[in-house]
Amino acid sequence: MSHISPLSRGAAALAFLFAVSPSLADGFDPVTGVPVITVHPGGIEGDVSPLSGLPAAPQRPGTLTVPGVTEAQREMSRIPGSVAVVPTARYEDTYAHNLEDVMDFTPGVYARKRFGAEVRLSVRGSGLSRNFHMRGLEILQDGVPFNLADGSGDFQEIDPLIAQHIEVYKGGNGLRFGSSTLGGAINFVTPTAWTAPAANLVRAEGGSYGTARIHAQAARVYGPTDIYAAMTGNHVDGFRAQEKEESIRFSANLGHRFNDRAETRFYVISNTVDQELPGTLTLQQARQTPELANPANVAGNQQRNVRSIRVANKTALDLGDGAVLEFGGYGGYKRLYHPIFRVLDHRGPVAGLFARYRDEGTLAGHRNIVTVGGDGSWGEVDAKQFTNVAGSRGPLLASGTQEATNLRVYVENQFYVTQTVALIGGAQGLHSTRKFTNHLVPVQSDETTFSSVSPKAGVLWDFAENAQAFANVSRSYEPPTFSELVQGGVFQFVPLDPQRGVTVEIGTRGATKTVAWDLTLYRAWVENELIGYTPGGGIPAATFNAGDTVHQGVEASLTFDVAAVTGLALPEGARLLLEQAYTWSDFFFDGDPVYGSNKLAGMPPHVYAAALRYRSGSGWDVAPKLEWVPDGGYVDYANRLKAPGYATVGMDGGVDVADGVRIFFDARNLTGKRYVSTYNTITDAALVPTNVFYPGEGRSFFAGVKVAF
Numbered sequence: 001m002s003h004i005s006p007l008s009r010g011a012a013a014l015a016f017l018f019a020v021s022p023s024l025a026d027g028f029d030p031v032t033g034v035p036v037i038t039v040h041p042g043g044i045e046g047d048v049s050p051l052s053g054l055p056a057a058p059q060r061p062g063t064l065t066v067p068g069v070t071e072a073q074r075e076m077s078r079i080p081g082s083v084a085v086v087p088t089a090r091y092e093d094t095y096a097h098n099l100e101d102v103m104d105f106t107p108g109v110y111a112r113k114r115f116g117a118e119v120r121l122s123v124r125g126s127g128l129s130r131n132f133h134m135r136g137l138e139i140l141q142d143g144v145p146f147n148l149a150d151g152s153g154d155f156q157e158i159d160p161l162i163a164q165h166i167e168v169y170k171g172g173n174g175l176r177f178g179s180s181t182l183g184g185a186i187n188f189v190t191p192t193a194w195t196a197p198a199a200n201l202v203r204a205e206g207g208s209y210g211t212a213r214i215h216a217q218a219a220r221v222y223g224p225t226d227i228y229a230a231m232t233g234n235h236v237d238g239f240r241a242q243e244k245e246e247s248i249r250f251s252a253n254l255g256h257r258f259n260d261r262a263e264t265r266f267y268v269i270s271n272t273v274d275q276e277l278p279g280t281l282t283l284q285q286a287r288q289t290p291e292l293a294n295p296a297n298v299a300g301n302q303q304r305n306v307r308s309i310r311v312a313n314k315t316a317l318d319l320g321d322g323a324v325l326e327f328g329g330y331g332g333y334k335r336l337y338h339p340i341f342r343v344l345d346h347r348g349p350v351a352g353l354f355a356r357y358r359d360e361g362t363l364a365g366h367r368n369i370v371t372v373g374g375d376g377s378w379g380e381v382d383a384k385q386f387t388n389v390a391g392s393r394g395p396l397l398a399s400g401t402q403e404a405t406n407l408r409v410y411v412e413n414q415f416y417v418t419q420t421v422a423l424i425g426g427a428q429g430l431h432s433t434r435k436f437t438n439h440l441v442p443v444q445s446d447e448t449t450f451s452s453v454s455p456k457a458g459v460l461w462d463f464a465e466n467a468q469a470f471a472n473v474s475r476s477y478e479p480p481t482f483s484e485l486v487q488g489g490v491f492q493f494v495p496l497d498p499q500r501g502v503t504v505e506i507g508t509r510g511a512t513k514t515v516a517w518d519l520t521l522y523r524a525w526v527e528n529e530l531i532g533y534t535p536g537g538g539i540p541a542a543t544f545n546a547g548d549t550v551h552q553g554v555e556a557s558l559t560f561d562v563a564a565v566t567g568l569a570l571p572e573g574a575r576l577l578l579e580q581a582y583t584w585s586d587f588f589f590d591g592d593p594v595y596g597s598n599k600l601a602g603m604p605p606h607v608y609a610a611a612l613r614y615r616s617g618s619g620w621d622v623a624p625k626l627e628w629v630p631d632g633g634y635v636d637y638a639n640r641l642k643a644p645g646y647a648t649v650g651m652d653g654g655v656d657v658a659d660g661v662r663i664f665f666d667a668r669n670l671t672g673k674r675y676v677s678t679y680n681t682i683t684d685a686a687l688v689p690t691n692v693f694y695p696g697e698g699r700s701f702f703a704g705v706k707v708a709f
Contacts, residue, residue, distance in 0.1 A: 049073040050468045050509045051085050053516040053559055054577065059087075060195045064263040064316035064324075065255060066142070068195050069165045078369070078414065080424050080458035080470040081173040081505055082108060082520040082555055086166040093621075093654040093664040095205060095213075095702035096160040097234070104609050104627065105581045108170050108520070108555035109186075112678040114694045116236065116245040116275045117156040118304070120602075120678045123170055124503075124524065125551040125587045126183025128602040129532040129543075131680040135481050138177050138185035142253070142267055144312045144330045149350055149379025149404035150434060151181075152481040154306055154336070157271040159249040161203070161215045162230045164191040170555070171503050171522065172456050172474025176356070178375050178408035180428055180454050182476045182501050182524060182551070190251055192265070193219035193226035198660065198708035205704025207666075209697075210237025213704075224257040239697045240278040242293035242302070247273040261318035267330075269310045277302040277340070280680060282691045283644075287674050290695030300339055301391025308334040322360035329353040343386040343393045348402075352377035367416040371426075374409035381482070398491050399439040402482045406432045412456070420462040424472070427455045432479050438491045446493035450479040452500075467510025476501040480530055484543040497545050501526040507555075514564040516557075523552040525590075531600070532681060548590040549600060557581045562612075573617020583607045595637050601681040604633040604645070622653035632676055635692060641685035643693070646675035660708040665701070672699040 051073040062068035067075065069087050076083045084106050091102045100111040100119050110122045122128050126136030134153045139146040147153040167187040169177070174185030191197075196219035203215040217230035229252035236245045248271075255265040279294030279302065296302075310332035317325045331351040338344040356373035381402040387394030412426030435447040458472030478499040485493050507520030528545040562568060562576040570576060585607075587600040606629065613623035627650075632643025649671060654664030677696035682688050 049077040050466055050511060051077050051083070051518075053511055054561060055513060063192065063194055063255065063257070064261075064318060065265040065314050065326075066164075066189065066192050066195065066253075072165060072167060072189065076167065076169075077468065078422075078460065079169070079173050080422070080460040081472045081474075082170040082507055082518075082522070083173050084168040084170075084518070086168065088160075088163050088165060091160065092706075093662075094652050094666040095207065095211065095704075097236075099155060099158070099160075102160045102166065103168075105557065105579060105611070106168055107518070107557050107581045107583045108553070109168060110583065110585070110603060110607065113697070114678060115240065115243050115278050116238065117247070117273070118275065118277075119155070121155060122603065123168075123183035123186075124522065124553065125585065125600065125603060126181060127530075128587065128600060129530075129681045131532065133483065135483075135530070136181050136478060137183040138174055138179040138181065140177060140185065140187040141251070141269060142190055142312070143177065143187060143314065143328075143354070144267065144269070144310055145350075145352065145377065148334070148381065148481075149352075149377045149406060150402065150481045151479065152483055154304070156247075156273050156275060156304070157249070157269075157306060157308055158188055159232050159247075159251070160188075161232050162190055162217075162249060162251040163188045164195055165189050170520075171505065171524075172454075172472065172476065175410050175412060175426060175428060175456060175474075176371070176373065178354075178373075178410060178428065178430075180408075180430055180452070180475075180477045182478065182499070182503070182526065190230070190253060190267075191217075191219070191228055192253060192255055193221045193228045196228055201706065201708045203704060203706045205664075205702060207702030208700035209239045210235065211702060212236075226255045228253050238276070238278070239700075240291050240293055240695070242276045242278040242298050245273075245275045247271070247275075249273075261320070262316075264313065264315040267310070267312040267314075269308075269312075269332075271306060271308045273304075273306045275304045277304060280692050280694060283676070283693050285691075286676050286693040286695040287644075290674055290698065294691070299390070300341070300388045302340050302388075303338065303391060305337040306334065307337075308332060324358050325355070326357075327353075327355040339388050339391045341388065342397060343388045343391075345384045345386065345393065346381050348379065348381040350377070350379040363415060367419075367422075369414040371412045372410070374407075376408075377404075377406045379404050383482075383486075400486070400491060401435075401437045401439065402486070403435040403437075404433065404482070406430070414460075422460045424458040424460065425456070427453055429453050430477060434479065434482065434485055434493075436482065436486050436491075436493060441491070444492060446485075448485075448493065450477075450498050452477040452498070464510065466512065467508070469506075469508045471504075471506040473502065473504045476503060476524075476526075478530065480543070484530055487542045494542070496530065496543070497528040499526065499528050499530045499545075501529075501551075503551075514561040516559045518555070518557045520555045521553075522555070523550065525550060546589065547592045549588065549592075550590050551585075551587045551600075553586055554582070554584040556583075571617060575615045577613045577615070579611045579613060581609045589637075595639075598637060598639045599634050601634045601637050601639075602679075604629045604631055604643075606630055619656035620654065623651065625650045625652065632679075635679050635690070636682045636685045636688075638684035638686065641690060643676045643679055646673060646696070648673050648675070648696070662706045663703070664706065665703040667702075668700045669696070669698060674698070 059069040098117045103109045169185045177185045179185040206212040213234040215232040250270040279297035312330035314328035335347040354375035385398040410428040432450045438444040454475040456474040503524040505522035509518040531546045608628045611625040615621040628647045630645040635641045650668040652666040675696040680692040
């Protein structure tokens with residue numbers, strides 16, 4: 001599969017932007033008289049919101065189509081539930097390769113590396129038993145779905161370096177993206193020329209396991225038009241055998257302001273990702289010889305290779321008197337070449353339209369914010385399976401077309417009964433179809449529809465200048481994906497019901513000059529959870545509907561300025577920050593006929609991360625870090641086998657060596673701990689094979705340089 005086309009496109013775009021003279025004045029003010037359009041979505045006044053944490057360097061303001069980090073924090077602070085904003089400053093001095101690297105201090109988001117850029121991603125137990133790809137979450141870049149139309153996804157296409165910030169909407173708080181899943185939505189927002197850190201930026205880094213990565217970006221403003229483009233090339237030999245990865249990711253956007261109340265923006269995203277799959281090991285192998293690959297993966301030269309391109313447009317109109325209308329559409333094409341037990345060759349288009357109207361005004365003399373929106377999406381996958389001959393296609397074994405459509409509408413109203421207390425009510429309607437046609441049996445075609453209305457209600461209380469309390473109740477509804485509807489060698493629909501749930505959450509968040517906190521408690525009652533387990537002898541492990549299950553937990557983060565709190569004397573301009581994140585997860589069956597009240601497999605009950613970051617007043621910082629998982633959680637639903645716990649320590653930091661030049665380092669697992677990162681869930685460790693463990697990486701060091709000019 002050729003690398004030439006995506007690389008050529010990305011290199012040409014970046015070369016063009018680097019070559020032309022920047023039409024920028026200092027501070028990114030355009031040389032024309034067009035004013036900067038800054039979005040003020042309402043909420044707590046001032047530069048710091050309850051989501052922003054301790055005060056940091058000011059962020060560049062955004063525009064109508066793309067808010068800046070501060071503006072995103074302000075808007076998300078009006079959501080009466082658990083949300084988070086992760087600025088790139090949070091991980092820019094690390095080798096941020098996958099979602100685990102960027103989400104380690106976001107409580108409630110469980111991301112653990114399987115291999116390469118592949119992670120096990122779950123929020124509040126979403127898709128917990130999914131041992132491949134992803135389900136139960138909406139993953140987006142600039143509001144454009146990375147998921148296929150059936151809800152499945154490959155997040156290896158996401159490049160953490162091509163982001164301004166990351167927005168995390170847990171559970172029912174993902175309403176604005178039409179998400180009705182148990183997990184919610186994660187949106188990666190790319191910079192524009194208005195918010196980019198510099199007109200030109202080049203970053204090069206390398207380190208352990210044959211790692212080499214280069215990233216370049218350019219930003220230009222030409223009067224009312226702005227252009228931003230970025231590309232990242234990455235090569236990793238891998239900690240384990242059969243783990244080599246090569247990728248090229250390109251992202252660009254072009255915006256145009258018609259006037260100070262109308263703006264449109266076009267996006268293009270291109271990905272080339274080749275990833276070898278080392279597979280799983282026994283627990284003993286993971287502890288003693290973690291560099292090994294599963295022999296079956298080596299024999300089959302197992303891989304996951306993706307080629308994708310997406311184009312999108314978003315237009316925003318300021319209608320006056322607090323009303324803003326956003327609308328747009330997207331289209332793309334993706335190919336997945338995936339030699340595993342067979343060679344899966346999936347390819348096809350995806351397209352969608354969306355609109356969102358927001359009006360901030362008054363109702364009966366009280367502040368009132370109403371939001372109405374919707375989207376429609378369609379996707380078709382030409383799904384073929386071939387005999388795997390050492391990673392190449394052999395005879396054709398299966399051929400079918402998977403077609404999915406979705407229509408979603410939502411409405412939400414925030415009514416302020418007082419200046420500091422808002423009551424929120426909303427609902428989402430969903431209608432989805434899934435159709436599968438088996439081309440090897442022309443008369444065989446299956447089609448089903450899924451429809452629901454999911455209400456939501458909540459309350460938000462600004463009990464202090466920069467502190468809030470909130471509570472909400474929401475309903476989730478998840479149709480099965482094609483990986484669940486058309487399982488293994490059965491090329492027709494497996495009868496499955498949609499997963500339903502009701503989640504209640506309560507929490508508080510806020511910040512002062514010295515302390516920032518975020519605490520949420522939640523409990524979800526789930527019906528027909530889509531889960532992998534074996535109900536009886538002779539039936540292969542696949543996805544079935546469980547009975548009733550319960551997901552409950554705590555999501556907490558706490559950061560404080562050590563010197564300010566303890567009175568510790570530091571040099572002028574220096575700060576010492578203790579950053580902490582903790583997730584408690586308690587998921588269990590509720591009277592299951594086979595497993596009773598056993599714990600659900602797949603999630604450690606406790607995950608704790610901490611960093612003690614020293615920021616000098618002279619351009620350098622360093623942070624020792626700790627990750628502690630005291631109990632790896634159950635591997636099987638019979639609760640006979642647990643994964644061992646672990647603790648790893650690391651350190652990262654950087655130094656400004658000249659104006660616009662920074663050197664950084666990232667050291668991981670400094671003690672060389674051999675541990676299990678994650679695992680595939682199974683039914684009963686006494687009855688089925690237990691070679692399901694993914695070993696964590698050994699001691700590793702990465703370093704790089706970043707030049708902005």
